[in-house]
Structures are given as structure tokens and as C-alpha cells.
Amino acid sequence: xxxxxxxxxxxxxxxxxxxxxxxxxxxxxxxxxxxxxxxxxxxxxxxxxxxxxxxxxxxxxxxxxxxxxxxxxxxxxxxxxxxxxxxxxxxxxxxxxxxxxxxxxxxxxxxxxxxxxxxxxxxxxxxxxxxxxxxxxxxxxxxxxxxxxxxxxxxxxxxxxxxxxxxxxxxxxxxxxxxxxxxxxxxxxxxxxxxxxxxxxxxxxxxxxxxxxxxxxxxxxxxxxxxxxxxxxxxxxxxxxxxxxxxxxxxxxxxx
Amino acid sequence: xxxxxxxxxxxxxxxxxxxxxxxxxxxxxxxxxxxxxxxxxxxxxxxxxxxxxxxxxxxxxxxxxxxxxxxxxxxxxxxxxxxxxxxxxxxxxxxxxxxxxxxxxxxxxxxxxxxxxxxxxxxxxxxxxxxxxxxxxxxxxxxxxxxxxxxxxxxxxxxxxxxxxxxxxxxxxxxxxxxxxxxxxxxxxxxxxxxxxxxxxxxxxxxxxxxxxxxxxxxxxxxxxxxxxxxxxxxxxxxxxxxxxxxxxxxxxxxxxxxxxxxxxxxxxxxxxxxxxxxxxxxxxxxxxxxxxxxxxxxxxxxxxxxxxxxxxxxxxxxxxxxxxxxxxxxxxxxxxxxxxxxxxxxxxxxxxxxxxxxxxxxxxxxxxxxxxxxxxxxxxxxxxxxxxxxxxxxxxxxxxxxxxxxxxxxxxxxxxxxxxxxxxxxxxxxxxxxxxxxxxxxxxxxxxxxxxxxxxxxxxxxxxxxxxxxxxxxxxxxxxxxxxxxxxxxxxxxxxxxxxxxxxxxxxxxxxxxxxxxxxxxxxxxxxxxxxxxxx
Numbered sequence: 117x118x119x120x121x122x123x124x125x126x127x128x129x130x131x132x133x134x135x136x137x138x139x140x141x142x143x144x145x146x147x148x149x150x151x152x153x154x155x156x157x158x159x160x161x162x163x164x165x166x167x168x169x170x171x172x173x174x175x176x177x178x179x180x181x182x183x184x185x186x187x188x189x190x191x192x193x194x195x196x197x198x199x200x201x202x203x204x205x206x207x208x209x210x211x212x213x214x215x216x217x218x219x220x221x222x223x224x225x226x227x228x229x230x231x232x233x234x235x236x237x238x239x240x241x242x243x244x245x246x247x248x249x250x251x252x253x254x255x256x257x258x259x260x261x262x263x264x265x266x267x268x269x270x271x272x273x274x275x276x277x278x279x280x281x282x283x284x285x286x287x288x289x290x291x292x293x294x295x296x297x298x299x300x301x302x303x304x305x306x307x308x309x310x311x312x313x314x315x316x317x318x319x320x321x322x323x324x325x326x327x328x329x330x331x332x333x334x335x336x337x338x339x340x341x342x343x344x345x346x347x348x349x350x351x352x353x354x355x356x357x358x359x360x361x362x363x364x365x366x367x368x369x370x371x372x
Numbered sequence: 373x374x375x376x377x378x379x380x381x382x383x384x385x386x387x388x389x390x391x392x393x394x395x396x397x398x399x400x401x402x403x404x405x406x407x408x409x410x411x412x413x414x415x416x417x418x419x420x421x422x423x424x425x426x427x428x429x430x431x432x433x434x435x436x437x438x439x440x441x442x443x444x445x446x447x448x449x450x451x452x453x454x455x456x457x458x459x460x461x462x463x464x465x466x467x468x469x470x471x472x473x474x475x476x477x478x479x480x481x482x483x484x485x486x487x488x489x490x491x492x493x494x495x496x497x498x499x500x501x502x503x504x505x506x507x508x509x510x511x512x513x514x515x516x517x518x519x520x521x522x523x524x525x526x527x528x529x530x531x532x533x534x535x536x537x538x539x540x541x542x543x544x545x546x547x548x549x550x551x552x553x554x555x556x557x558x559x560x561x562x563x564x565x566x567x568x569x570x571x572x573x574x575x576x577x578x579x580x581x582x583x584x585x586x587x588x589x590x591x592x593x594x595x596x597x598x599x600x601x602x603x604x605x606x607x608x609x610x611x612x613x614x615x616x617x618x619x620x621x622x623x624x625x626x627x628x629x630x631x632x633x634x635x636x637x638x639x640x641x642x643x644x645x646x647x648x649x650x651x652x653x654x655x656x657x658x659x660x661x662x663x664x665x666x667x668x669x670x671x672x673x674x675x676x677x678x679x680x681x682x683x684x685x686x687x688x689x690x691x692x693x694x695x696x697x698x699x700x701x702x703x704x705x706x707x708x709x710x711x712x713x714x715x716x717x718x719x720x721x722x723x724x725x726x727x728x729x730x731x732x733x734x735x736x737x738x739x740x741x742x743x744x745x746x747x748x749x750x751x752x753x754x755x756x757x758x759x760x761x762x763x764x765x766x767x768x769x770x771x772x773x774x775x776x777x778x779x780x781x782x783x784x785x786x787x788x789x790x791x792x793x794x795x796x797x798x799x800x801x802x803x804x805x806x807x808x809x810x811x812x813x814x815x816x817x818x819x820x821x822x823x824x825x826x827x828x829x830x831x832x833x834x835x836x837x838x839x840x841x842x843x844x845x846x847x848x849x850x851x852x853x854x855x856x857x858x859x860x861x862x863x864x865x866x867x868x869x870x871x872x873x874x875x876x877x878x879x880x881x882x883x884x885x886x887x888x889x890x891x892x893x894x895x896x897x898x899x900x901x902x903x904x905x906x907x908x909x
Binding site: 167168169188189190191192196198202203204206207211215216218219220221 | 401412495
């Protein structure tokens, strides 16, 4: 197995708040990793460190065998789809695709043709000459999926990538991820929506309050529980059992 | 995509960039995209212009206001003979205008955090990205300089030796650098010690000030400056001037035309040293800026302020819970919607200006002669109301107005009552009081009773004008507010205001008439506020 990603004792604080606490894990080529945790658990910070968006962290991060501190060339081999994509909203999708292609050093015509083809899979190729600020949330996210994969990355980092996307496109996207795995691509899928992660991942990493509390294959993780659902495992490891109490509190407020 | 002249100029320097290990192709691609986006961005201060389409606005049209200001500045250069004084006026005005434009128009470049997420997730070295940012700002400033300082350069050519041209151009570049650095340092300080929300509010306040300055500033400035006087002023040195950069920039010109004195050489040295030292300091601190900018990433949180006076006023004037809530809600919207403020305050500033201009015009060529009817100018204030009324139908957060519909809300009369109370509290009463202060300064207490009458009259007619203009408040996109309301509405409100002025004039002519009128207004006011809003849907 070829290791393509390794985090070695990574910690990160914002002010007095320690967001990541001595995180260590590695990912092999061709794996689909489900990286799950509650809101604020440290998922996005982990990905931002790997992408080089946050640099004052402790520990080491290796991507495709290279320590990424101070490096940027490795980004040519990784792709990123964030939960909310920052884009230049006053560009058309066509112009934005051309721009992204230029940043990756891909020939413009080829990239735009490829982008248009990928957009057609999600049914938005007709909007290629529309300004991005006119796009719906789902359309933006679909464009973000396309631009994140335009350069044929070896590792794909997905941070809640399916927000606002319609059910049919979610099905298509799940199939795409499976086929990418067959092509030997590695997928690091961060989400708090357990159902999608459960259906896709070979391996689960659970982060809770900045610490990795579960690391294992789906089969391993499931076999340790009597109630074999990812949801129950997640509740167990994050120590969350108050859902009924909180729901009742909400209803009481609602009816008052 | 179009190609830009500035990029073609930059192409000539690509060999140098490559030697500096800069990825020129990427640098060019980023700059090209930024320039396209600049062309499509709605300008901050040209409030009449809608969002630009496809960057078709011509260079001259987009910079017409800058050019007018530039011509205005050139007058100083042309008329004033003392080298120090003329450059003092020039650099003072240049500093103020360029800083305000930079902050208003370009803060988003200095403070952009989305850029980081778009660009730094790609295989780009930070050196190329930072250089692109600096060059983007430089291209903007160069464009601004061409129009603001260009006419002055022509005036220099007409009045001085050609040798002064390169000195003038070099000074402009150094002033730009200093302006950029001062702005960046201010941002750095605010972000270091306060939160991003304060910085956003400061930028908004400067945008409003600039809009007001551009809308009405020329009117005042032209009337206030006596060009014949300016020709005879001469500069006198004081040690404190070493700390005033505005005064440094005349020194090289003074040396060239009249020979040097010790302090002139120090000024010249300061022109060179201060920007360069500041730039080195900035390079060291800019790393810090990146992490401070993270403060801007989170959505702004308004400080849990108590707004005690506002609450008290709301309680005192409202017995109805809905109108009280509407008063509170409208005040919160007026406080927080920065883009709406950017439209309302300049409109109000015109209200302050019109009566003042009338007084100025009366005084042209000598002492102000009081005719006794000057209070009528204050009715221009009431005309301004109509533009504010029209604007409160719009908001940046217009999409939130769905709650009025989805909740099946019916008590619109109370909603409008609270809204109009907030408008009176926040805009109209302060506007009239401000004008009242100006009138009291100019005319002493001669028109005090008229100002009180006007204040009550203005509150009394609010529901009438509201009935003409108001639709569901904050319910339409602000971009659409440039579409003019119908002339019929304007003439109707003009008629109401004209009638009020006429009634005022009539009662004033009667013995004790003004007091009778005031009493009538006080009696009628609650009746109008009770019944008129009832018909508003």
C-alpha cells in the first residue's frame, strides 16, 4: 500500500482554544476516508492545514511523500471542494473555468471543453456563460465540484461537498466517487452527514473536540457495536445521548 | 476576455519578473481576472449608476468624478505662486481624496479573505500572489492618479520649467506609497486591537463621507475659496511642519525655483525616507496582517449594545406592541444595513446643504442681508424626505421580507407607524435640528420659532408623504433603488411641502399667527398619525 497522506502529531490553536490536539493518522492510495465529527470538532481546520491555508501549526503533514510546510507544488496533485465555495461571482462559469485552468497550467480550450462536459453530467452546462452570482446554491456547488476536479488530482479533499445539491446529482456524485476509487484516486471525505459517509467510505476517522477518537475500516468499526449503525457509533464516541431530551426542550418552547 | 492596456505595459517587464522568480503567466492571469472584476463591480460612490454590465463603461465615464476633482486641483497649481503653498493645497487635497477613494473603493482588495481560499488552494507561490495584489492596487492608483493629478501636471507644465515634471511624477508615486501604507497600518491597528466589525463600520463611515464630499463638497469648496487671496499667501516655516507630510512636498519645487534652505532639504529627505522606511516596516508586518484578517472571516457580530435612548423613545411614543417592535426593527435595519446607509446619508446631506447654499448665495459679494423669509429655505429639508421614503422600501437584506408574507401579517398600519417613527427619530429630526443650529449660528434666534414650527410640521406631514411612497419596508433589492419613482409621486410630495410652506408664510404674516399655527399643528399632529397610517397597505 502506498501512503499518500500522513499527519504526524499535528496540533493547532486559535488564541487560547486548542482546535486540533496531537492528531496522527495516515491514508493510503485508493482509500475513501470518511472524516466525521460534530460542528466545530476540527474537520475543516484539518483540511485547511493540509491545503496550506493554515500554516502556524505544530507537527508535520506529508502529502504524496513530501512535507508540505512552505511548499506549494504538491497542490497540483490535490483537489479541494469546500462546503461553501469562494468564487469570483462576477465572472461567468466559462471565465472562471478558464481562470482555474490557467492557475493549474492546463491548456485553456481543453480545460473549458472538459469542464463543460463535466458540467453537463450535473445538468448545468447551459449556464456556462452565466455570471456565477446568478447561480443557485446547488449550481454553485456543482461548479465547485467541477473546478475542484478539473486538473485530475490524485487526492480529492471534500469538505461537506453536497450542500444544496439535488437528490439525483447526489446519486451521480456517489457513483463518480466509486469510479474514482477504481481509478486509484484517494478521497478524503469530511462530513457530519453520516448516511453518505457510511455508504461510501472504506475507512472512518471520527474527530471529537480536536482528537481522533475512532480510526478503522467500516467493517472493524461496525463489528464492535451491537447496534451496527454509524450513527450509534458516532453517538457513543462523542458521548452524545441527549437527543430526546433536547428534542423535548425544543417542542416545549415551540408549544409555549 | 478583453486585454488591458496596463497588462500590455506589464508584458514589457515580464523578463524582469521572471528573473525575480515570479510566475509571470499566473501573475498576468490573476491581474487580468481582477481587472475584469473591477470593471463589473458597482462603484461605491456613483449612486446613480447601476451594476455595470460586461465592463462596457468607458474609462472616461467611469472616472468623470475624479477628472472634475483633478481639474479643481489644477486650479490651485495654476493660480498659487508660492511653491510651498500650492503644493500644500495640492498634496492635502490629493491625500484626502486618494485615501478616501482607496478605502471606499479598494478596501475589499486590502482585506479580501476569499482570495486566499480561491488562490492559495492552487499551486501558487505566495510571492506571485502577493505581487499580484500589490500590482492590482498600483494599477488602480495609477488610474486614479491619471485623472486626479493629470490636470495638475498640465498646470505645472504651463507655469513651471519642464524640469519639474519628473519631480512631480516622483512625488505622486511617493504620495501613493505613503497613502497605501498609512491605510494598511490603520487597518492593521484596528484589527490588532479591535474586531473586524469595527473596521467594517469605519470603512462604511468613510464611504458615506466620501459620497457626501463628492455630492456636495464642490459646491461648498468653490464658494469658500477666494482664489485672489490665495495668490498672495506665502509660506512661513515652523518646526512642527517636520511632522506634517502635507508640507514636505513643496520643498523640491521651492529649492528648484528659489534655492535651498536647511529645512527644505530636510523636507525633501523626509519625502524619500518616510515612505521607504514605512514600506520595509509594512513588509515585516504584512505577515501579521494575514492572520489578523482571519478576524474578518466570521460574520460580523454586532456588539450587544443597549441602545437605551432608542428603547426609551420607543416606549414613550408607542402604546401598541407591534408599532414598538417595528420602531425597534427599523432602527436595527438602519443601523446595520451598510449599503442602505450609503444611499440614505448622502441624500440627507443634500438636505443640509440646500438651505446653507441659499444662505451662501445671499452673502455672495458682501454681508448677508436678512429678508425675514429665509426660514422658507428650510422646507427643502422636507423635500429630501421623499428620497429617503423611497429608499426605505429597499434593503441589502430584502430577501428577509418574506416573513411578512409567510406569517400572514395583517397589521401593516402599525408596521408603517413604527417605521416612520424610526425615520423621524434617526434621520428627519436630527436633520432639522442640524439645520436649526446652522440657522441659529447665522441668524441668531430670529427664526427659532419657525424652526420649531417646521419641526412639528415635518413630523405632521410624514404619514402623508409616507402614504405616497411607502411599500412593504426593506422588501426590494437595493440595486433596484436607482430606478426613479414616478414624477407624479414627486410632484405630489412637492405640492404638499409647498402647501405647508405657504401656510407657514401666511400665518407668519398675521399677528400672533405663528403661535396659532404652532398650536394647530400640535393639535392636528396626533390625529394625522392616528388615522393616515390606517389606510396604508
